[in-house]
Amino acid sequence: MIYLDNGVSVYNSREYRCDPKRCVRDCVNLVSHGHFDHVPSSLSQAIVTSEITHAIVESRAGVKVERTTCEHVDLLDSGHVPGGSMFLINGDKKVLYTGDLCTRKKYFSPGARPVKADTLIIESTFGRDKYVFPPTQETVGAMRDWAEDNAACGKHTIFYAYTFGKAQEVIAALEGTELFTTGPVLKVNGVLRKFGYRLDAEMLPDEPGEPAVIVAPGGGKRDPLLKKYLVAGARTASVSGWAMDRGLTRAAYTDTAFPLSDHADYQELMDFTKAVSPEIVYTLHGFSKELAKDIRTKLGIEAVPLKKGHLTLSNFQ
Known part of the structure; x- marks a missing residue:
């Protein structure tokens, strides 16, 4: 039953x-x-x-x-x-x-x-x-290219991803890139490191400087620290399987979206x-x-x- x-x-x-x-x-x-x-x-x-x-x-x-x-x-x-x-x-x-x-x-x-x-x-x-997703490496490659283009224009990059699971997937996928994040993601990373996971991301600096690549929770738009980077002109992206829907960027108030799903x-x-x-x-x-x-x-x-x-x-x- x-x-x-x-x-x-x-x-x-x-x-x-x-x-x-x-x-x-x-x-x-x-x-x-x-x-x-x-x-x-x-x-x-x-x-x-x-x-x-x-x-x-x-x-x-x-x-x-x-x-x-x-x-x-x-x-x-x-x-x-x-x-x-x-x-x-x-x-x-x-x-x-x-x-x-x-x-x-x-x-x-x-x-x-x-x-x-x-x-x-x-x-x-x-x-x-x-809902049939493109190959993961294709999506990750597009994410890397977008972040590099932003940096070339002097812009910060923010990838919005769930605090647990998606944020770590993005951090791992972008290995080799200097990455920053916020407290909630770092807390989860700390738990996972105890199980042998390597997740290289540092705490976001208090003040914006050189173009940074940031992995932040979807609700992080309300984070006072992250707001400083948004005011400084950061470009934003949602990372979600729902990126297959054209309306996601408008609904999420982001510049673009990438179809990387859990x-x-x-x-x-x-x-x-x-x-x-x-x-x-x-x-x-x-x-x-x-x-x-x-x-x-x-x-x-x-x-x-x-x-x-x-x-x-x-x-x-």
Whole structure:
């Protein structure tokens, strides 16, 4: 039995809660990664998660969290962010919950790899065929060229990227460039360095000087320090898979955008699903209806979008 309510609940010999909004007593609470929209607001119960996610959650939430294991759950690299996990739940049936995933090679991961399962619960953030990303190296090359052009014009460059995951990906991708960032990103970098990650970025100077390349949180526009660089004429870019939409720069109030994403694109979602070869697929988040339809029509696999309150027993009879 699978249903969407307080995360994704899976009954497979026992009860599991995948990325619950609140941890629940007397069930297995599974937390896939350290982004706030996947971390429970209540952490009073022990969670099954990776060592890195545990450290990130404690650092970002500012609380102590008990970490545990479950013999019936395998943690698999999701390729999304450092420490991100998919969960293979072993019971009467094998259920694979991807959480957010990315199958492309990253600085911290070779990318998520499919495993056989009876049921697949897969994210569908970019589950429309218009979202097929260009090769990563092509995007990174364009980012480097843009920053160099800005410097040649005496302009600072600001890449806006999520504090955890995307910011580190940009820092790693631009290795060899002198990079600066702000406190929130440096805090996450400090946690990841304990696990052996090399992330070369320094604290942004208090006053603008020579043209700088800056990696900053998307919400950093409100940072008083960053405002000094904006006033000095810094050029700005959003780094997001949504850069495939022409309207992103206008919506984000940036000069340009680059389609570097922590998520799988449409074709990668389809290829991953085909390789898992499940009996049934449940899609959630983003374009869940569109992806489910294409999985049915193009792959010939039963698929339905998982909606809140939707209860299904079909795969557990």
